Amino acid sequence: MSKLSYISPEGLRIDGRRSNEIRRLNMRMGVLNRADGSSYYEQGNTKITVAIYGPHESTTQKSLFDRASIKCEFAMSSFSTSERKVKSRFDKTAYETSTLIKQAFESTVLTHLFPRSQIDIYVQVLQSDGGLKSAAINAVTLAMIDAGIPMRDYVCACSATFIEGSALMDLNHMEERSGGADLLLSIHPQLGGVISINMESKVPQEMFESVLDMALAGCKKIYYLLQEQVKKHSKDLMSNQLVG
């Protein structure tokens, strides 16, 4: 591939964003009728819908006697990527993302309140333009809140990388394929705890600090937007009752 410069001299990226900006977010809650909680999450061109069933009677035997068990399934629709490839739900990347989501929410949801019950999370990717893992985690957070499942705090995730000497936030597909260091950070914004850090490629020590800070700032920004959306959604719900 010809040496595509990821950052133009004035500091703008390929899609016109500056290095510390996230893609446009567009979210809705309560999209599906039959699910207990559902959300539609759009970050740039990555579009995801999440449905949550639960906590309900656990069907399989692996129900835990003292807390709820969380099951997650991640599926990509065949028209999600540019070239059409039928991806079954059982390939490696799908499993990897679903376990990541499962672990993130096992530490967040107050599962001890529902012994011997089960929470099912179903993530469906409608269109993918990079940043799938972080978008999925944010979408599941919204769906959990819509389902009224008690949680310690939001789970906000953001990806960051280090290309051509500067740290960039919230990567799209092309930046992800650029081969730079790809870091995914998910945190509890208010309690301040870090839930998971995934970094695949090697990065010098000092660079790591700046990439981490960029990811942290990204998560905070996303948290602010998520909260904004939840408040707006709650106000809509209550508006009928309030105005009376």
Add this chain to the structure above:
Amino acid sequence: MVIQSLSPSEIYFIQQGVENNLRNDGRTRLDYRPFELDIGEISHAVGSSRIILADTHILVGIKADISAPDPLTPNKGSLTFSVDCCPSASPEYEGKGADYINIELAKQLERVMKDSNSMDLGGLCIMPGKYCWNLYIDAIVLDSGGNLFDALSIGVRAALANTRLPTIRITQGEYSTVDFEVSDDPEAMQSLDIDGVPINVTLTTIGNQFVVDCSGEEEQCMDARMTIGVNKRGNICGIQKGGVAGIDAHTINQMILAAKQVGSEILKTMDNVLKDHHIATK
């Protein structure tokens, strides 16, 4: 909530309701629930549509690529259908659960849309024998509230209406190689003629009456189901019966007549909606 399974008395109540032509939600036997249709929502796809029929929520995306045509039909493009009931529709579709339903839905669509040569596949051919368009029509069932067959076919027809294929110019290169350029300016887009594309009308027998567009709970007390493809010219483009019970010959003729009637009604209303969408998105 797990798929509602009904108690015998509820099933009896619904059957009585269908008997004197007043269903639980007030509809008569041949009434369709109001549904919402939106087209052109997925930017990656050449054509897409979204249909919400009460609780059923389906998203259809069409992608296209160019390849050598099937040697048996050198001057025709190809259509491939695939349906994916994702578990968000109901926990039952998790893991392998949805395989049979997906195949049945996809095969029914193929039988109605493809075998009845409703689409002029010749239009999809760029150069007979050498290059033609292959359309991959993928549907996702996000939420299932009964009557998947009809909603799917309406969604696919709307998505086909919304399809815009870049025009291709063929230039005769030297020593008989052929090169062609893809022009992607939005104006010179080639759209498909969906006039002949049929839609499904599913009639379900409950007791000894038959109903159209049955909801999730009515499907629980279904004896038999007949899905009939109808196109604008009033021809029958594909019939498939489902469900356990049998149907006697006389009812079948009536069902086909009713399907023709309801089908043409839906097609008429659908085409005006597509026209305004077309004007809106111009």
Add this chain to the structure above:
Amino acid sequence: MKIDFRVTNPIATSIPLDYKIYKQQQEQQKQNEQQQTISVPVTTTSEPIKKRTNRSEEQFRQIFMKTGVVSQASGSAYIEIENTKVICSVHGPRASPKTELFESAKFSCELKFASFARPGERIDYMESAKEKDLSINLRQSIIGAIRLEKYPKTVIDVYVMVLNDDGGVLVAAITAASMALADAGVEMYDMVSACSSICIRNQSISNGSNGSGSGNGSSGAAPKVQSSILLDPTLQEEESKDSLGCVVVAKMPSLNEITQIIQTGELSYNNTIDGIDLCIDGCDKIYSIMKQNLISSLEKQVSKKLE
């Protein structure tokens, strides 16, 4: 993943075409050589329908049936409709591996084509969508006739193998399956007989454009095409370009209930209804043949036991 032990040929092989047809196409191409700028490679175009020599439009092909052909199966049947040969074996109500209680038996069907079954290139082994679709339709047609609640917590498996496909595969499979179930002694409301019919556009009237003729957008008006309805089509008739549409009907004759209707292709309302009526009385005829065969097979088995 299925480990594929099959012995495969590294060199890609293909089927030689018929020289006679090739010669005719060469002459035809020479006449209209001028307009044709890009040469169209010679392909196997399906020839128009040959008039039926041995039987009239409403007549069946010659049918041969035999039950009890597979000793290991609890019930089996072999059926030959002229050149369509199908063998079916039923592994009767047997314990189901799954433990949870279900009051009625689970019924599963599987249909497979032998790799030499169809003309043309050998089908390599793979679970094709066509086979799955036929299995679903087969199960749909038969399940209505079996008294499933008589066999709680059991599984009834029907396996059908198509040895030679010359049209009407689903019809042969349904008839063979219901004969095999009867042979296995499974309680049934009635045997299911099936029949197929096809609607052909008569050559003389058709205005040459394939597809549904001239009906352009005039909703409701059937295309002005003279068509006739043939019973029990062969593969050549089914796949010819003159065929407008095909109807398969499966029926329980004594209860007069239709358990399955499949119609493909684009037919006007009257053609569809005529096709269905033709199939319905076709089913009754086949039903009587099935009964005779079943009785004669049972007699043979009883007499063999007495010796």
Add this chain to the structure above:
Amino acid sequence: MEAFQKVHPLEFYKKFLERSVRPDGRGLDCFRKINISTGSIMTTDGSSFVKIGNTSVIAGVKAEVALTPTQSDNSISSNNNNNNNKMFVNVEMGPICSNIFSSSKPSEKAMSLCSQLNSLVNRLEINDKELYFDDQGKYSWYLYIDLYCLDYNGNLMDACVLAIMSALKNVKLPKGIVVESSASEAPQLFKDTEQPMRSLNIGTYLIPQTFVLLNDYLLTDPSLEEEKLSSGTISITFNDRFEICTLLYTGITSISEKILEQCLEKTKKRSTEIINLIDNCCTTINNSNNNNNI
């Protein structure tokens, strides 16, 4: 009587074997009724249906054309030597023939049988000229032999070998025409349907025979029950010059040469009978022969 057979099958059999007779009335050395019919499948170039007692197998041969591998390819091709594997055998034992097989995973019996038959089929001395598509031999025929077991009641090996022999005898190959069209496109291959079809003459006959050891009695042509109770199976295939093509022994107990000698003798004795069996089934060669004695 059935109860005793079900509860103690081995003693039940011992009682019979002492009087050198089998429960179904056959002697130790006599065979089940064999009948072979050919040409029943229209869409194949050659087919056969073999029924030994209750075991029945159907074989179909499809011939396809491709470039003849030149000498250079020949050297690297795998061990089987003559007519550099132009014939490919596949065996399918689906749930049709008995409930012990499932449609998903192929059974080991089918796999072992498939490899044995593949090596066996290359023992037939069919010289390359027979399989030439056109006169210069630039293209040649490749035969795909597919065997489907329709009823598994023991002694499948014999049934398969007989099925292959009769199917190959029934093969009809048309005369080939190669049309060299314009330089760029590959030459097109046609079959000349006017000229009569020529059949394949096969160098030798394969005479299969399977024995079973049941507590030191030697039984020929075992049924499924006998196979299950046996402690070892011996299967031998001769060609018509009594050279041994394959000799297989699988079993838990070891066997002495004496028993092997016995088996070889018995097979020799019976070979003439099998040869004319294969011949007379193929002499009634007429395409419309679809006798239905399945």
Add this chain to the structure above:
Amino acid sequence: MTEKTTMTTQYLSEININIYTPSKRLGLMHHRSNCNINAGTSMQDVDVYSNKSNAKEEEMYDDENDPKTQFARNLVTPGTTISKEGEYLKGHGTFHHQGSLIASVSGVVDKVDKLVSVRAFHSRYQGEIGDIIVGRITQVAAKRWKVDCNARQDYILMLTAINLPGGIQRRRTSSDELQMRNFFVENDLIYAEVQAINGDGSVALHTRNQRYGKLMNGVLVSVPPALIKRSKQHAHTLDCGVDIILGVNGYIWIADSAQQQAQTQLIQRHEKDSYDQPLFVPPQVKQVSRESRQKIARVRNAIHILHTHYMLIHTRSIMEIYNMTLNMPLTDMLTPNKARQIITAVHTNIQERMGFKDDNEENDTDMISQFNHDTEMND
């Protein structure tokens, strides 16, 4: 059979199909969605947020007296700390973390002197002793039935907790255990009360009362439990002649009152004398006339409209919509924009009534005052 032919041909003519643009716009297509802040080209990012990246606990900037802000102050989302010191008691939807009380669900904060709890909008039902609920039997286990009540896990109905037919009181023998199936079978609907909540969170129900038991010949509608207001009486007979049971767990049962009375009398007569034979309900008792079916359908659609617009469901709100749509054909209530018109009309009615303040509501509080905490608690 002839009756059927006339039926179908007669109304084939007036089939009306109506298609709308979706009310819940997903806005998948980027630039056309109208809900984002500044409409720009799809790739241009919303940078209005970037400079607020260090938003601390931001203040509510609305003015004080507008009821919306007064309510908005109570709105919390998971993770927001409700009180720093720790003198409050932890109720539902909250948890302690390093001494401060933090909300775990997004909803409205209810402070009752020391007890703080947060009520979520959508959430599964949490059983409390004495709650009247409608449930569906999912499984017949040893000496108990498992009942699905839209709750976190299936509730348990013990064999000992039901009335034996004929009202006799005796210990349950093993023969009762064998005939459990002729009391309740899978998928049966029952009307029961929460008896006890055990230590491990599982909840026991009981039907030890003449009114409770199996529900037959009616329609079930399920709504989020938060929409059902907890009140003393849950089984009502609406003045339009329809019986309705507002289960606290969100399952609502609708049936025709005349038919239900005839049915209960028949069951009582059966209980008295022939309680050993199985109960047989003759068809004419099961019969529901067409008019009552229309009433039931109208009530069902009214509840559906209240549910989609997330309004509290109780007898008065249902009857409000019922009377308003009397002249409207039933199918119109299903169409989204007609439903919106009905809701706005309902709002204007309440507005006027609120303005006069003349009505002396019976103990059933009207919708607005319901939100100041003191009245709701003493319900």
